[in-house]
Amino acid sequence: MTDAAKEALAMRRASVADAPAVLRLFDEVIAWFVAIGNPQQWGSQAWSSIPRRITQVTDACALPGAWVAETSQGEVRAFLALGDAMPYVPAAVEPELYVRVLIASRDPRVRGIGRRLMAFADGQARAAGVAYVRVDCYAGGSGDLVRFYESCGYERLSTFNMEGWPGQVLGRRL
Template identity: 90%
Template sequence: MTDPGKEALTIRRASVTDTPAVLRLFDEVIAWFVAIGNPQQWGSEAWSSIPRRITQVTDACALPGAWVAETGKGEVRAFLALGEAMPYVPAANEPELYVRVLVASRDPRVRGIGRRLMAFADEQARAAGVAYLRVDCYGGGSGDLVRFYESCGYERLSTFNIDGWPGQVLDRRL
């Protein structure tokens, strides 16, 4: 049964043409972070106005493992990029699928899409014959983001710090 207050979403491969929509997602989430007093995670400036961030998002949208969740009207509500580990984390000792980016709209009509995309990452790993996944995230603030990934079946693996930005690496075995 479908919740009448929820939007039906389809997951499809992303492309660089999705960059403006994905930047809007980041801008939406950053505005929310600022509103709740958490500008430390991604800053307080809209990513759509920062050339370096525009390039990063464009590059992420071009990855072969980039996906968007969109409504029937073609509105992008979440973005997931899977691939190789980020350069700032230690290499894995076995084949893995790395969750490079996950961002989702704060719109209550799509509540749960982040969890759905993490389950989709599991499906992609299984299809590739990989049983090991990792993700990294902001490890500061209230710790809610780390707890979100733990609720998706990930466990804390290691921490890192990039110029005062505390990060947490988590992993999961299927």
């Protein structure tokens, strides 16, 4: 992606009004997962058709640490929700910022936005005076997602299993 294309995306606070656009991102990524043979991560059904998922995404968009990356035309290309740790991971032993949700379009014009959002999360942590950031992710399949977070400077901390869904918790000291 060229620098000009990267600059075309702007970060802004999300709101519940962004939930339909964020659900479209999930639907896009789920369709891609199915196409590459990875329906285990989030299933094969569009989240925009599942009431529980619609509620989860709407609630995430309402979080005070929710952000969208959008084009100058107002098209949402990525979503980031920061806040407290998820209830299914071990509690932090020090103040932290937790990456609760990170989803990005598969559109090649926004390639690299996930890495930019993780750097944005680091900046938000620093601005809040917090020196520790954690994230969890799907640890199954090829392991590419865990390796992505490692490439962003995160280290593996612990694993978990939620009803057959393998997860990995990673952390980074700033």
